[in-house]
Amino acid sequence: MIKIDDLDFKIENRDILKNINLNIKKNKFIGIIGENGCGKSTLLKNIYRSYIPQKNKIYLDGIEINDYSIKELSRKISVLSQNQKISFDFTVKEIVEMGKYNRSSLFEKKNYENDLDEALDKVGMKHLKSASFLTLSGGEMQRTLIARSIAQESKILLLDEPTNHLDVRYQYQIMDLVKKLDKTVIAVIHDINIASRYCDYIFALKNGKIEYEGTPEEVIDSKKIKDIFQIEVEVIKHPLNNKPIVIFL
Numbered sequence: 393m394i395k396i397d398d399l400d401f402k403i404e405n406r407d408i409l410k411n412i413n414l415n416i417k418k419n420k421f422i423g424i425i426g427e428n429g430c431g432k433s434t435l436l437k438n439i440y441r442s443y444i445p446q447k448n449k450i451y452l453d454g455i456e457i458n459d460y461s462i463k464e465l466s467r468k469i470s471v472l473s474q475n476q477k478i479s480f481d482f483t484v485k486e487i488v489e490m491g492k493y494n495r496s497s498l499f500e501k502k503n504y505e506n507d508l509d510e511a512l513d514k515v516g517m518k519h520l521k522s523a524s525f526l527t528l529s530g531g532e533m534q535r536t537l538i539a540r541s542i543a544q545e546s547k548i549l550l551l552d553e554p555t556n557h558l559d560v561r562y563q564y565q566i567m568d569l570v571k572k573l574d575k576t577v578i579a580v581i582h583d584i585n586i587a588s589r590y591c592d593y594i595f596a597l598k599n600g601k602i603e604y605e606g607t608p609e610e611v612i613d614s615k616k617i618k619d620i621f622q623i624e625v626e627v628i629k630h631p632l633n634n635k636p637i638v639i640f641l
C-alpha cells in the first residue's frame with residue numbers, strides 16, 4: 393500500500409532522513425518511535441506531502457505520490473498532526489464536514505448528513521455536534537478530529553502523537569478507537585507501552601535512520617530501547633495480553 397524506497401531528506405543541507413525503506417501493508421497499525429528530533433514528523437510529512445521528497449521515492453498503491461492531485465491524495469490519506477491549530481469558532485459538525493470537501497459529486501453527497509452523524513457517533517461526539525470546537529476538552533477535540541478523518545473516508549490515517557496532551561483514559565480511548573477503524577495507520581508514538589499495545593509493527597528511528605524494525609516483541613527489548621532512548625529499562629510481559637511492557641529503572 394505504502395512503499396518508500398531509499399528516501400533521503402535534507403533540510404538546509406542537513407541530512408534529516410537517511411536511507412529510509414518501508415513497505416506498509418493494508419490495514420496494518422504501524423508505529424514510529426524514537427527520541428526527540430530523530431526525524432519522525434519529517435517522515436510523516438514526506439508521506440503526506442507537506443514536504444516534497446527530494447527524489448521520487450514514495451509510492452501509494454504503486455503510484456508515486458507526486459503524481460496524485462491534492463484531491464486524490466486527500467481521498468487516500470487523512471492526517472492528524474501535532475500542530476493542527478483551529479482558531480476560528482467552528483462547530484463540531486462543521487469541523488467534521490471539512491473532511492468531506494474531497495467528496496464533491498452529487499452522488500457522493502447523497503448520504504452526506506448520515507455520514508457526518510455516523511462519524512460523530514463512532515467517536516462518541518454526536519451529542520456535542522452543535523458545540524463550539526474551541527470550548528471542547530483536549531480529548532473531545534482529538535475525537536472530533538478523528539471524526540473528521542472518518543468522514544474523509546481515506547484508507548490511510550497518519551497520526552503525529554495522537555495522544556499528546558490527553559489524560560490516561562483518553563490516551564487509551566483514542567487509540568482503541570483508531571485501532572477499530574479498519575484503516576492503515578502510521579502513528580508517531582512517544583509512549584513505548586502504547587506502541588507495544590496497539591502496533592502490529594514498529595520502526596525505531598535514530599538520527600534519521602531506521603535503526604530497528606519489527607513486531608513489538610522484536611523491537612521492545614531492553615538493549616534496543618537503551619540504544620534508541622539512552623535509558624535503562626527492564627522489559628516484562630503484560631500479564632493479560634502478553635505484549636512487552638517497559639519498566640523504567
Ligand SMILES: Nc1ncnc2c1ncn2[C@@H]1O[C@H](COP(=O)(O)OP(=O)(O)OP(=O)(O)O)[C@@H](O)[C@H]1O
Pocket residue numbers: 403404408426427428429430431432433434435
Ligand atoms: N522546517 C525545518 N527547518 C529546520 N529544521 C527542521 C525543520 N523541520 C524539522 N527540522 C529539524 O529536523 C530534525 C527532525 O525533526 P522532526 O520534527 O522530524 O523530529 P521528531 O522526531 O518528530 O521530533 P519530536 O519527537 O521532538 O517531535 C530536528 O532536528 C528538527 O530541528
